[in-house]
Amino acid sequence: MVKELERAGLPVVHICTVTPISLTVGANRIVPAVAIPHPLGNPSLTMGEEKALRRRILMTALKALSTDITEQTVFEVEG
Numbered sequence: 001m002v003k004e005l006e007r008a009g010l011p012v013v014h015i016c017t018v019t020p021i022s023l024t025v026g027a028n029r030i031v032p033a034v035a036i037p038h039p040l041g042n043p044s045l046t047m048g049e050e051k052a053l054r055r056r057i058l059m060t061a062l063k064a065l066s067t068d069i070t071e072q073t074v075f076e077v078e079g
Helices: 002-005 021-024 047-065
Strands: 015-016 029-032
Touching: 015 021, 015 047, 021 029, 029 047
Parallel strands: 015 029
Antiparallel strands: none
């Protein structure tokens, strides 16, 4: 489905926990997530730390959406 959306001109970001799989299936914009049971969070963090982590992942995904690419790209989450 991601490839069809991209063919229609809609950029898509794949936030995933296992980036090699995303690369294998052909996702173009990939943002690594935290862990399989908690892709967008970490229950061992305080509420404030987890909110900051989620914000960093989201901001990375938004940056990926607005970046022109010519090949598969993994956008690393900073911090």
